Amino acid sequence: xxxxxxxxxxxxxxxxxxxxxxxxxxxxxxxxxxxxxxxxxxxxxxxxxxxxxxxxxxxxxxxxxxxxxxxxxxxxxxxxxxxxxxxxxxxxxxxxxxxxxxxxxxxxxxxxxxxxxxxxxxxxxxxxxxxxxxxxxxxxxxxxxxxxxxxxxxxxxxxxxxxxxxxxxxxxxxxxxxxxxxxxxxxxxxxxxxxxxxxxxxxxxxxxxxxxxxxxxxxxxxxxxxxxxxxxxxxxxxxxxxxxxxxxxxxxxxxxxxxxxxxxxxxxxxxxxxxxxxxxxxxxxxxxxxxxxxxxxxxxxxxxxxxxxxxxxxxxxxxxxxxxxxxxxxxxxxxxxxxxxxxxxxxxxxxxxxxxxxxxxxxxxxxxxxxxxxxxxxxxxxxxxxxxxxxxxxxxxxxxxxxxx
Amino acid sequence: xxxxxxxxxxxxxxxxxxxxxxxxxxxxxxxxxxxxxxxxxxxxxxxxxxxxxxxxxxxxxxxxxxxxxxxxxxxxxxxxxxxxxxxxxxxxxxxxxxxxxxxxxxxxxxxxxxxxxxxxxxxxxxxxxxx
Numbered sequence: 001x002x003x004x005x006x007x008x009x010x011x012x013x014x015x016x017x018x019x020x021x022x023x024x025x026x027x028x029x030x031x032x033x034x035x036x037x038x039x040x041x042x043x044x045x046x047x048x049x050x051x052x053x054x055x056x057x058x059x060x061x062x063x064x065x066x067x068x069x070x071x072x073x074x075x076x077x078x079x080x081x082x083x084x085x086x087x088x089x090x091x092x093x094x095x096x097x098x099x100x101x102x103x104x105x106x107x108x109x110x111x112x113x114x115x116x117x118x119x120x121x122x123x124x125x126x127x128x129x130x131x132x133x134x135x136x137x138x139x140x141x142x143x144x145x146x147x148x149x150x151x152x153x154x155x156x157x158x159x160x161x162x163x164x165x166x167x168x169x170x171x172x173x174x175x176x177x178x179x180x181x182x183x184x185x186x187x188x189x190x191x192x193x194x195x196x197x198x199x200x201x202x203x204x205x206x207x208x209x210x211x212x213x214x215x216x217x218x219x220x221x222x223x224x225x226x227x228x229x230x231x232x233x234x235x236x237x238x239x240x241x242x243x244x245x246x247x248x249x250x251x252x253x254x255x256x257x258x259x260x261x262x263x264x265x266x267x268x269x270x271x272x273x274x275x276x277x278x279x280x281x282x283x284x285x286x287x288x289x290x291x292x293x294x295x296x297x298x299x300x301x302x303x304x305x306x307x308x309x310x311x312x313x314x315x316x317x318x319x320x321x322x323x324x325x326x327x328x329x330x331x332x333x334x335x336x337x338x339x340x341x342x343x344x345x346x347x348x349x350x351x352x353x354x355x356x357x358x359x360x361x362x363x364x365x366x367x368x369x370x371x372x373x374x375x376x377x378x379x380x381x382x383x384x385x386x387x388x389x390x391x392x393x394x395x396x397x398x399x400x401x402x403x404x405x
Numbered sequence: 406x407x408x409x410x411x412x413x414x415x416x417x418x419x420x421x422x423x424x425x426x427x428x429x430x431x432x433x434x435x436x437x438x439x440x441x442x443x444x445x446x447x448x449x450x451x452x453x454x455x456x457x458x459x460x461x462x463x464x465x466x467x468x469x470x471x472x473x474x475x476x477x478x479x480x481x482x483x484x485x486x487x488x489x490x491x492x493x494x495x496x497x498x499x500x501x502x503x504x505x506x507x508x509x510x511x512x513x514x515x516x517x518x519x520x521x522x523x524x525x526x527x528x529x530x531x532x533x534x535x536x
Contacts, residue, residue: 010416035412039419046420047427096445097435101453113428120424124417134416142492160467164455168468176474179481186488190495197499199492251456255444256435260428320535323477327533331484331524335517338491342510345499355499 003129003284004291008045010134013038039134046133047120054267055085061266061308068312089259097255100162108161112253112260114154118147119267126274127201127283129293140201141193144275145186148230152178155239155249158261162252170248173319174232174239180326181229181236187334188223191216191341192279195355205283209357213280215364218337218371220280222330227276229322231268233307235314236322273303333374340370476532487520 017034026033059074059082066073074081099108125140126132137143152175159171193199195215196207213220229236240248250261277283277299284292317325344366348359355363439446455462494513501509527533 035415036419039416040423042416043420043423047423051427093435093438094444096447097439098448098452100455101450102455109432113425113432116428117421117424121417121421124420134420135413137413137417162455163467165457165462165468172470172474176477179485180477183481183484183488186485187491190488190491193492193495194498197496199496246456256431260431263428323535324533327480328528335521338495339514339517342498342513346503346506346510349499349503 092259095255111158115264118150159249166246184330185226191219211282234311273300
């Protein structure tokens with residue numbers, strides 16, 4: 001497995017800065033100065049890369065959704081409309097920034113920042129190359145679980161600060177939904193931990209001789225559904241629910257604050273795609289002539305496209321359906337998956353505690369059978385419940401014209 | 406030489422500071438634009454009122470939480486703590502010796518079994534229903 005040679009990470013930058021500062025005669029201060037400089041530079045690069053790719057992603061989303069709905073999508077600004085997001089940003093910055101008189105001003109202003117920062121922070125532990133941009137944290141996955149939880153607070157801040165009934169309804173629903181789906185997400189991650197035996201993202205990648213989506217499809221299903229809900233994409237976007245709540249938690253936001261809120265909202269699918277690609281699709285693993293980073297980006301694109309496909313295909317679920325799906329469906333499936341994987345590890349592992357590649361193949365065969373059977377059974381059980389609709393009664397007004405003869 | 410542990414978290418602290426500073430900088434730029442009269446800023450009473458489908462908002466805007474949110478929050482606390490206990494077990498389970506692993510598995514099965522009983526009880530009691 002090879003990597004692109006010019007890949008920048010914190011440590012190469014640190015060494016570069018260290019030699020630079022030592023040559024300029026900073027002496028004892030050179031170490032912490034270069035530490036700070038390298039940290040700031042690499043963070044700035046990563047943040048701007050994420051903002052740029054979010055801009056590109058909004059264009060991609062609108063084009064793909066356009067194709068799904070048999071129309072063209074934005075195609076005026078630049079080739080294939082690729083400058084559309086920049087035009088949007090300029091428009092949003094130049095727009096008037098209204099704050100309602102009754103709003104809680106500090107909370108209202110801080111909410112966009114509180115929503116963007118955790119989403120960005122997740123990118124620090126994603127291993128894009130041999131390690132992540134900022135070195136590798138040895139508890140990477142725990143960090144992700146922790147940082148994701150902050151989102152629910154930020155969304156509640158946005159709703160509470162704007163002091164609008166629609167906004168607060170949306171953010172209450174959002175808080176309830178986000179905390180409910182955190183548990184299935186963590187259960188999906190637990191099954192990955194059982195197989196990899198480590199909390200570090202780099203060793204999760206290196207333990208995937210066979211991709212974990214193949215080894216445990218049930219875990220992937222649970223994690224993917226929960227992650228889609230965590231970023232509140234359709235079919236789980238009760239937070240916004242344009243048809244019922246105006247625009248949900250962002251009703252009162254305009255101008256640059258709206259832009260930042262939507263920066264966070266559209267950055268979330270990219271981050272989720274990166275997490276899914278790392279945990280279940282083998283991260284940077286692939287075959288040789290193509291470097292690892294390219295593999296990673298390709299896998300991210302596949303996941304992003306699947307998320308868009310969800311959005312284009314499914315209607316929005318009701319609140320009670322969403323909560324029921326988390327607590328009655330995904331929770332049970334997640335626990336079941338953990339038990340199956342744990343039992344299989346006990347059976348198949350060697351004395352050193354690792355599961356060999358051939359045993360992994362047997363595991364995946366068993367798990368696919370279990371996953372398909374379980375999901376089909378559940379679909380049969382829950383699919384039987386037909387929608388209780390009143391028998392259609394012909395309207396008394398329907399035959400008004402015919403009544404005459 | 407800085408300690409390796411603090412080295413890793415120090416970088417993340419720098420990143421977190423910048424992740425807060427960049428959107429804050431955007432807000433400041435936007436504010437500067439309005440000070441420099443580049444973007445419009447003409448607030449009026451009607452414009453700054455709360456959006457409510459064209460009506461004036463009546464009663465308290467900060468509505469209270471419905472009671473069902475409390476039961477969801479309680480369930481969340483219980484099962485999130487469970488997940489906290491599951492993580493170290495899952496991370497170290499593969500590396501244990503076969504016999505010790507079997508004991509640990511049975512212990513964890515008892516722990517999760519009790520929680521599953523609680524989950525079924527909550528389901529039976531109707532705490533998982535949203536109505």
